[in-house]
Amino acid sequence: MEPSLSAADLVVRRFAHKDLPQIRQALIDVHADAHADSMDDEFNQRFPWFVDHWGGHPEFACVIAFDGEEPVAFAYGAPANPNREWWREHIEPAPEKDRTFSFSELAVRTKWRKRGVAHALSRALLEDRPEDLAVLLVDVTHPRVQALYESWGFRKVGERRPFPDSPVYAVMLAELPLPR
Ligand SMILES: CC(C)(COP(=O)(O)OP(=O)(O)OC[C@H]1O[C@@H](n2cnc3c(N)ncnc32)[C@H](O)[C@@H]1OP(=O)(O)O)[C@@H](O)C(=O)NCCC(=O)NCCS
Numbered sequence: 750m751e752p753s754l755s756a757a758d759l760v761v762r763r764f765a766h767k768d769l770p771q772i773r774q775a776l777i778d779v780h781a782d783a784h785a786d787s788m789d790d791e792f793n794q795r796f797p798w799f800v801d802h803w804g805g806h807p808e809f810a811c812v813i814a815f816d817g818e819e820p821v822a823f824a825y826g827a828p829a830n831p832n833r834e835w836w837r838e839h840i841e842p843a844p845e846k847d848r849t850f851s852f853s854e855l856a857v858r859t860k861w862r863k864r865g866v867a868h869a870l871s872r873a874l875l876e877d878r879p880e881d882l883a884v885l886l887v888d889v890t891h892p893r894v895q896a897l898y899e900s901w902g903f904r905k906v907g908e909r910r911p912f913p914d915s916p917v918y919a920v921m922l923a924e925l926p927l928p929r
Contacts, residue, residue: 756869759814759821763873768811769804775813775820776800776854783856792914803827803853810850812873814866822857822866824874826850826883835884836922839907846881850925853885868901875927883925886911886918895919902927 764772780796787793803809803825811825829835829849837843852874857866875883887895889908899905903921910917 756814756865759816759866759869761812761814761870761873764811764813766804766807766809769801769809772811772813772820772823773797773800773804776804776811776823776825779813779820779823779858780854780856782858785859792912792916799854810874810878812870814861814870816861821861822855822870824852824855824867824870826852826854826874826885828880829884834882835886835909835911835920836882836906839920840922844882848880849882849884850875850878850880851885852883855885867897871901872927875925878925880925883923883927885921887921888916889919890916895921 777797777800780793781788784793804811806827809825809827811823813820814822827850829851831847834847834849835851836849852871855867855871857870883903885898885903886909887898889895895905898921901923903923905919906922907920908917909920
C-alpha cells in the first residue's frame with residue numbers, strides 16, 4: 750500500500766542562486782519524473798537550459814520538498830524585469846503596485862500528487878516576498894492545472910507563447926500575499 754504521507758510530512762528547504770550547482774540535478778530529476786508522459790517533447794527536453802537560465806538570476810528563489818533525503822517537488826522563480834513582466838501587455842492600465850515575481854516552475858513527482866504538496870510549496874515560495882504580484886504561465890491545454898491555480902488566488906489575464914516551440918500558455922496573475 751502507498752504510505753499515506755501528506756505535505757506536512759515533508760521538509761521544505763530554501764535555496765538561492767549560489768546553491769544551483771548543489772540542487773541542479775535534483776530539479777532535473779523531479780522535472781523528468783513529473784513530465785514522464787511527455788519527455789519525448791523537445792521543449793521539455795530543454796529543461797536543463799531553463800534551470801541554468803533561472804538559476805543564473807542573482808535573485809533566484811527555490812523551494813524543494815524532501816521526503817527524507819529524496820527531493821519530491823520543487824517550485825522556483827525570480828523577480829521579473831520591470832516593464833517586461835508576462836502580464837504587462839494584457840493589463841491596461843497597469844496596476845499601481847507592479848513589482849512582480851515570476852513564478853517560473855512547479856513540479857511534483859507523480860507518487861506525491863494530490864496531497865497538497867504543490868500548494869504548500871507555492872505558498873512557501875511566495876510567502877514573505879517583497880513583490881506586489883506573482884505571475885505564472887500554464888499550458889492552455891491543462892485546464893485542471895489552471896483551475897488549481899485559480900483556487901490559490903491566481904486569475905487568467907491573457908495568453909502567450911514565449912518561444913516558437915513552446916506551448917501556448919495562459920498568463921495567470923495574483924496579488925501578494927496570496928489569500929489564506
Ligand atoms: C501541477 C502539479 C504541480 C500539481 O500537483 P498537485 O497539487 O499534487 O495536484 P494534481 O497532480 O492532483 O493536479 C491537479 C489537477 O491537474 C491535472 N494535471 C496535473 N498535471 C497535469 C498535466 N501535466 N497535464 C494535464 N493535467 C494535469 C491533474 O490531473 C489534476 O486534475 P484533477 O483535479 O481533475 O484530478 C503536478 O500535477 C505536476 O507536477 N504536474 C506536472 C508538471 C506541471 O504540469 N507543472 C505545472 C506547470 S505550470
